[in-house]
Amino acid sequence: RLYHILEAGKTTDRASLIFDVSMTLLILANVVAFALETVEDIGTAHAVWFDAFNLASVAVFTVEYVLRLWVCTEHRPYARLGAAGARLRFAATPMMVIDLLAILPFYLSFLLPIDLRVLRVFRMLRFFKLARYSPALDSINRVMWQERRALGAAIIVMTGALLVSSTLLYFIEREAQPEAFGSVPAAMWWSMATLTTVGYGDVVPVTVAGRMVGALVMLFGLGMFALPIGIIATGFSHEIHRREFAVTWGMVARVPLFANLDAEQIFVVMGSLEAVTLPRGTHIAHAGDEADAMYFIVSGEVTVERGQGALTLTEGDFFGEIALLQKARRQHTLIVSKDTNLLKLSADDFAVLSRRHPEIREAVLAVARERA
Amino acid sequence: RLYHILEAGKTTDRASLIFDVSMTLLILANVVAFALETVEDIGTAHAVWFDAFNLASVAVFTVEYVLRLWVCTEHRPYARLGAAGARLRFAATPMMVIDLLAILPFYLSFLLPIDLRVLRVFRMLRFFKLARYSPALDSINRVMWQERRALGAAIIVMTGALLVSSTLLYFIEREAQPEAFGSVPAAMWWSMATLTTVGYGDVVPVTVAGRMVGALVMLFGLGMFALPIGIIATGFSHEIHRREFAVTWGMVARVPLFANLDAEQIFVVMGSLEAVTLPRGTHIAHAGDEADAMYFIVSGEVTVERGQGALTLTEGDFFGEIALLQKARRQHTLIVSKDTNLLKLSADDFAVLSRRHPEIREAVLAVARERA
Amino acid sequence: RLYHILEAGKTTDRASLIFDVSMTLLILANVVAFALETVEDIGTAHAVWFDAFNLASVAVFTVEYVLRLWVCTEHRPYARLGAAGARLRFAATPMMVIDLLAILPFYLSFLLPIDLRVLRVFRMLRFFKLARYSPALDSINRVMWQERRALGAAIIVMTGALLVSSTLLYFIEREAQPEAFGSVPAAMWWSMATLTTVGYGDVVPVTVAGRMVGALVMLFGLGMFALPIGIIATGFSHEIHRREFAVTWGMVARVPLFANLDAEQIFVVMGSLEAVTLPRGTHIAHAGDEADAMYFIVSGEVTVERGQGALTLTEGDFFGEIALLQKARRQHTLIVSKDTNLLKLSADDFAVLSRRHPEIREAVLAVARERA
Amino acid sequence: RLYHILEAGKTTDRASLIFDVSMTLLILANVVAFALETVEDIGTAHAVWFDAFNLASVAVFTVEYVLRLWVCTEHRPYARLGAAGARLRFAATPMMVIDLLAILPFYLSFLLPIDLRVLRVFRMLRFFKLARYSPALDSINRVMWQERRALGAAIIVMTGALLVSSTLLYFIEREAQPEAFGSVPAAMWWSMATLTTVGYGDVVPVTVAGRMVGALVMLFGLGMFALPIGIIATGFSHEIHRREFAVTWGMVARVPLFANLDAEQIFVVMGSLEAVTLPRGTHIAHAGDEADAMYFIVSGEVTVERGQGALTLTEGDFFGEIALLQKARRQHTLIVSKDTNLLKLSADDFAVLSRRHPEIREAVLAVARERA
Known part of the structure; x- marks a missing residue:
């Protein structure tokens, strides 16, 4: 339980969410x-409060650190090792080292006669510690690592330019x-x-030759x-879109209707589908609206309000197809009954898709007939 | 009628266009x-004129606001709700809130004893209010929203860098x-x-260590x-090109000759076609010119001046094919008789296309024979 | 003749090349x-020389302008119009207007009593006038025009930011x-x-609130x-690569061996081919070298030095295939006898290509057998 | 032998690696x-040490230069030329010219009565000299060269803007x-x-008109x-990814299982494979772990620890397939016994791939049965 709250990452759990938000706020308050x-006036005037807050924060962070260390044995990859081994290995992960560095100086100040200011x-x-809560930082790190050679070359070019320009200006x-x-x-400072x-502008060349070189x-x-933009920017944007691509691909592959498509066909279908996330209670369509799209449910639940009683559709189902096949108006009102991820297929794209894959059109027709 | 002028967006209607341009000018004049x-000299010297202009502007904006609220019941999505409900809902849209904020302070100044300067x-x-007239702003907003996680990570990195650098420089x-x-x-100001x-350059490190860290x-x-460039720039450019892509795709799909192509083939054909928009009266070609392309009409009208009387071609027709099939010179003069959107297919691309899709070549030949 | 020198653009003609280079130098000297x-000391000291140079330049530019106007009737698009009409129309092209503006002020100074300094x-x-000699400027212009709506949105965002920030700082x-x-x-100047x-740094906020907003x-x-980078940079790089793509495509399509490939296949082949331009006299390979590629001649001439006499290959021929088919060493020395554009196909890519298109391998084998 | 140490480039050889690292350090120490x-205080106080270090460096660099010149006859491309010819040609390569310029001034100072400071x-x-050790610098150079026309256009635009703005501000x-x-x-300095x-900020417009133009x-x-970002950044990022693409393609093409795929299919497979480099001694998986991927060995060696004795897999082999076919847990522990390059194929991608290419699934199954 505690393990899930501390490490689960997903914000689906209420306790986990509260914990994450309050830790984030505490960290920001600490900063x-x-x-x-460090502002002289404020620092001395409220020294007591700052010390108290610091003490409280260290206490909280220490408890957090110890708890994390305690529950880390739950972590799957460490299941193999003994409890002590798992903990040692876990303590050596970068995030735990940062957590330790955030509290250690406080304890050290009792043991060593170091200047408090430095601590x-x-x-x-x-x-x-915030890094733990932002998955996008991973992307940045990965890009930096992948492009380390290109970045190294950029630094060599930069250093060369620095040397040449500062030598010239020096002369x-x-x-x-x-x-x-x-x-x-x-001269390097100016360069x-x-x-x-x-x-x-604190240092500026004043001679004519100096200004020309400048x-x-x-x-x-x-x-x-x-150079860094070519390296980091494009690498970073690739990384982000690769991840999005993988997510959409996974969603499409999970729709039963598309199960028989091969990789290339899924790729084509993906271009026509738009991922939509809707909160519970949203009205997707009202009876009588013009129909311009059909939907596939990736996760969640949608209720179709019909005269003869409501129909509940869940993961893998699709809806909105009747109106689309006959270019008519919506016959039923559609309400989201649980938070839902949908894939939306517009009427035009459906026409193109059903021409290419008549079997998909057939499957949609079959379900439509069944429901009628 | 009023609804179309106020909200239609498209600049095809004369009254709507005049309204949009004059509102834009009035807004800019207000700014x-x-x-x-605020310039002391000008502000006091012409205070009367400024007040008069402000009064007139508020009057115009108030009328505009009331009218928009009045006609909003015409808006399709609100048809379902009652007139009052529709108006309340419409008043809560971001654009209407901005419109309200633009005039409300003037009226508030009569009710509340607030300092006029702040108002x-x-x-x-x-x-x-200008945001209403630029569809590209939507793109920017959408990109910002889509990339909010990546932008958040960039802000965390930036804040971390800010903290580390200002702490170091402080010491x-x-x-x-x-x-x-x-x-x-x-120190953060410098950082x-x-x-x-x-x-x-108002604050600059002066010590050797400070300059090295600097x-x-x-x-x-x-x-x-x-980082922001990688996120915003690529996201923004994707967004723009996705929209352009959709437009061209729609145009190609509307040409009857390409009706039987599947999605992938349309994609290939799109690469060969160039969208051209021509105003009424343009001479596309003169009899005797060298022929290097054929054209498909997406919308509008083109007149072919032949000896035996003019031929009028409209949406879905194509022309210029005879000269192309026989690599000859233009036989007729071609004039645009209404503002026209054309897709241009060069002779070289036609050769490639007709090798891949003999049926297209056949269809073109059939029409050519018919016309002869 | 004169028309070709003045307008031909291509630097293949000697006289045309000399004319272009000397005009470029004269323009730069003028600038x-x-x-x-404008430098006081130099301007007054050498006033006579500057006036003489200016007089000479105006003379040259005037002659150039008149000549261009004279020969413009040669221009194909104007062939239809009468000589006078063609000239009027030509004089209204942007480049000719710039040419006129570059000399007109000199003549006006005799007619009107305007201050010489302004002129x-x-x-x-x-x-x-240099714009005439750089085709890449066209690309920049085209991109700016294509992206005018996106740039407009960027300017609206920028203006909004400018207004908000300068208003806040003003207060x-x-x-x-x-x-x-x-x-x-x-305050806008600072913003x-x-x-x-x-x-x-000439104007900097000094209050705490001002610095935070700053x-x-x-x-x-x-x-x-x-934003501008997302718009201009990606648009510009697309434009450049689109042009390069078109050039390579044209080269591949001209090689007889690939004549039967359809558009999609040419696209795949393009990825394997590398365009190489070699000056006359280059040794492509020596007998006995390891063979790692074969070549297709797009234009120019290559001589194969064989024992039984040299073989001359021209446009559309290919060579280097024997060694490649048998993974052996070069049997002949290959020398470029005229400036040549080649497409290089590496041994690895040839293997992939011949697996996909056995007919290409067959055709290459047939020619190889013939030559043996 | 010496040739390999000096020129081999690859850091696989120990002596070569030591040589490269110590030369890099010596160069950096020199800089x-x-x-x-040049710092007055330090320069005069330790003049003797600086001179000694310079003398030593020149000695080392001279020996290096002479050795390189000596062994260059080993270089394949020069094999054809005589020893003297090869050396002359080699001495004219850009890297050797830089090496010469780095030592020549020292010797010249004995011959010519030039000011030592300039030397x-x-x-x-x-x-x-460091350029020799960074392959990425080549990429930057190549991009600059390829995009020279676009960069030229950017410089023309920039110069035009510089002229117009400085002329306006001047007036x-x-x-x-x-x-x-x-x-x-x-005025150009400000522009x-x-x-x-x-x-x-050393020069700033002060008039209202000047600030508006500013x-x-x-x-x-x-x-x-x-503009430069559009040119350099995208060109550079293309160049880098083109190289990575070629490397991965080569790795995939070398896996026997994929030998029968054509170019297009390899392209599709590449998207599913992830290149992984693992040092000797890494545990890829432990018996009992959940299986989520299979691996292909591009180079190196992996040991499978089975009850009936270890199995050694080398280049071209694959492993991890059993668990994947049956969605089970790992049966064996997998240890890297030599530094290894692997291609990782995730369970999901394997499912997609085996639906498209049943023959690959068959081949994997066949090997799995054999091993069982």
């Missing part, structure tokens, strides 16, 4: 408190501005701000930008 | 007036520049300006950029 | 002279910095510099960037 | 030393700020910083950004 405490920095690490400007361009490392198009460096910085 | 009124700000909201620079880096929130590559932050900001 | 003349600005327009900062944020238009991430504006500016 | 030497700049070139601001906008070249969104220039700069 805000950390930032405010306080580690409180900021609590923010990274050109060192007479005119010895304090800003007096050495290559000093870096220009190549990344940050452009502080203009070239700006232009190069413009092109520079394109 | 300019709002901005100018004036709401006049700026009138700009958002490094707080001795050297206590007024700029004296607390973490203060934010650097991570977004804005780089004001250079890393700039570099990270460069990569940072790639 | 440099225009910029330098001088029009000299800068001579730069745009927050007008007390603290009346000179910089004293009116909404004044604009921040939203575009330019970030001059940080949000920076973040929004980051997302802002993604 | 750091070069930068530090020192060339030390920075040693950084580019508008030259009265107000004669020192910053006193001539067109001076460049604004168009590239660097925005130093805002337009910023907006144009925003669009400007999209």
Whole structure:
């Protein structure tokens, strides 16, 4: 039970959802408190409150940490290992290390005579506990890892540009501005701000030659930008759409009507289907509306209100086909009776699809006849 | 009638077009007036004119709002509800709320003793009435919504970077520049300006360690950029091209000659066809020109000027095929007699297409023989 | 003749090439002279030289303009119209209007008593005469036009952000910095510099609330960037690759061996072929080299040096197949005897292709047997 | 032997790897030393050490250069030429020219009475020796070359924008700020910083007209950004993925089970397979785990621990199929016995694949029966 609340991830469980939301809020409050405490006025005036809040937070996080460690034996992959082994291995996962770093400094401050101010920095690490709640961060990490070679090349190009530009500016400007361009490392500060198009303006070339080289460096910085974008942006967008694609594919493959389609045909059908998620109680259509689409139920439940009593449709069923086959108006009112995932197939796409796969049209007709 | 003018959206109707253009101009004039009124000199000198203009605008907008509310019962989706219900529901749509917010403050100023200056700000909201006239804004909204999880992850990464960089700079620079880096929130101002590559330069690290961390932050900001671009830019461009794709598909599917092609074949044919929109009176070709393409009429009308009298072709017809089949010159002059949407098929693509689908070539030949 | 030199575009003709290069240099020299003349010191010191150069340039450009107008009757599309009509129509094309604007101010200065300084600005327009020589500018224009609706939406979003941010900052900062944020238009200068991430730093919010709003504006500016990039960047890259695709397709379709493939098959074959352009005299292979590819000649000429005398292959021929069929070493030395466009098919791709299309393998074998 | 260490590129050889890593470190140390030497304090205080380090580096680089030149005759492409010819040709390759430029200035300083400071700049070139070790730099170069025409067009657009904006600002601001906008070249400095969104803020328009034009220039700069990104980013990402695609294709084509698939089918199969690289000693699965995938060995070795003795699988074999066919649990523990490249096929994808290609399912079944 506790394991499910702490680790389940899915927000279907009420207790799990409450836990996740309150932990997120506590983490954010910690980060805000950390930032405010560094403001001299506020930090000293309310020092007691900050300390109390910190103490409470550490307590909560410690309990959380210990509980996570306790229940980790439930984790399937660790079932094989002994309880101690499973816990040790679990404690070494990146998320648990971050959790430990978020609380450890507090305890260390009792043991070691370190400056408290330095320890306080580690409180900021609590923010990274949030990583547990965002699956998209995984995508970013994976993309960074996959593209590490391309990113490395971009860094080499960038470093080369940095070296050339700061060396040139050092030679050109060192007479005119010895304090800003007096050495290559000093010139690098300007180069870096220009190549990344940050452009502080605290250090700026003043000679004609320096400005001409400066203009070239700006232009190069413009092109520079394109490299990480080409790498991260396209990689990231691929990653996201690959995941969406997999989800839709899985939904289509689960509809019995499409069970006999091969991979290529599913791909074609996917283009015509639109995934729709509807909360309980939504009216999909009213009797008498114009019919422009039929629906497949991926999960959930839909009620058809007919004169002769309501019909309940569940996972794998489809509806709305009668009106579509005869280009007529809706005959029944359709209500979502449980939160439902639907695939919507418009009338036009149905026409195209039934021309390509007469057997699908036949199957739809057969069910329609049965229901009539 | 009024309903069509106010809501029709399509600019085919003259009255509707005039209404849309004059409303757009009035909204823009309001925004300019709002901005100018805040300039001390202009605002006090012409206060009377500004008030008069504001009064007139509020009058127009109020009439518009009431009329929209009045005619909304014509709206199909609301036909089911009673007149009052339909109006209440319509008033709750985002566009109507914006319309209300654009005029309400004026009326409130009579009831409540609020500072007029604050109320004036709401006049700026009138700009958002423009949203009604740009369908592309919908695309942007939809993309933002679809990619909300990815954008959330990007914001987490950004916030993490902001926290780490401002904490580091706070520790490094707080001795050297206590007024700029004296607390973490203060250091965040610099971090934010650097991570977004804005780089004001009003606050800049001065120590060697600070500048080294600063250079890393700039570099990270460069990569940072790639995330929203990867999310919004690719999502937005997909959205736009999906819409264009749907339009062309619809046009091809409406040409009788292609009626028997299945989805995959339509897809192949689409690649060869180019959509062309021509205004009335255009000469598509003159007798004697070299023939390099044939055309399919999606909508509109084209006149073929032949010796034995003009031939009028309409939706679904094609022309220009004779010259193409015999690689000859145009025999007739072709004039657009009504605004026309055409699909153009070049000679080369026709050769490829007729090899793949001999039946299309046959059909074209049959019509050509008939016309001769 | 003159027509070909002036308008031919292709750089195959010697005279045409020389003309294009010298015109480009003259235009660039004009632009440099225009910029330098505005530098007080240089402008007055060498006024005579600048005037002489300007006079000479205007003379050359005038001759060019008159000649273009003279020969435009050669232009096919205008053949129908009379000489005068053709010239009038040609003079109204954008490029000719730019050409006229580049010289007209000089002549006007004799007729009208306008300030010479203002007229001088029009000299800068001579730069745009260069547009004639860059086909890629067409692509950029076309993309801008195609995406005009999306760009319009981006501008509406941007304007909305500009209005909201400058209004907020006006209310927050007008007390603290009346000179910089004293009116909404004044605050717009800061908003604009921040939203575009330019970030001059000449105007910066100083209050805490102003900085918090400022940080949000920076973040929004980051997302802002993604819109034009999503529109222009992807549109532009599509446009470029569409053109390349068309070129390769045309090359493949011209190879007799692939004449019987339908559109879809050509598409598959295209993926395996690599376009190679080789100057005259290149040794493609030496007898005894390992063979890893065969070649198709799209245009040009290749000589095969055999013991029994050289064999000359031209457009539509292929070579290198013997070694490939038997995975052996090259038997002959292959030399390019005229500038040649080749399509290269690697050994691996040939294996895949011949499994899919045994008839291609047969045809290659037949030719190989013949040559042996 | 030496040839392999120096040029082999692949890091499979131990000596080669050590050589590459130590050369990389030496190059980086040189660059750091070069930068530090320009800092007045450090440069003079440790002048002796810097000179010694430089001397040592030049010695190492000279030996490296001579060795490379010596062994280059091993290089296949040069086998045909004589030893001297091969060496001359090799010395003219870009990498060898960089190597020469990195050491030559040191020797020249003995012959010519040039200022030592200028010569020192060339030390920075040693950084580019690193290019030898990053294959991704090739991709960047190739993309730049392929897109040279599009980049040229972008530069023309940029230059046009630069000219127009600096000319306008020159006319508008030259009265107000004669020192910053006193001539067109001076105004260009501002234009460049604004168009590239660097925005130093050292020069800023102050008049109302100047700021309005400035805002337009910023907006144009925003669009400007999209061009190189459209060109470089998409080109670069295509290039990278084209290479990855080729690698995966090669791996799939080498699996005997897929040998009879044609190009199109391999393409479909590729989408279902995931490339996995596992170091020696990894446990792929334990007996009793749930089975969710089967694996194909591209290279390396995997040991199946069965009761009746271990089974060793090598290149071209597959495993994990039994559990998959019967949706059961793993029967054996699978251990990687050599560094291995695997292709992973998930249970779901296997189901789809075996419906499309029953012969693959048959082949898998046959092997499974054999092993049982």
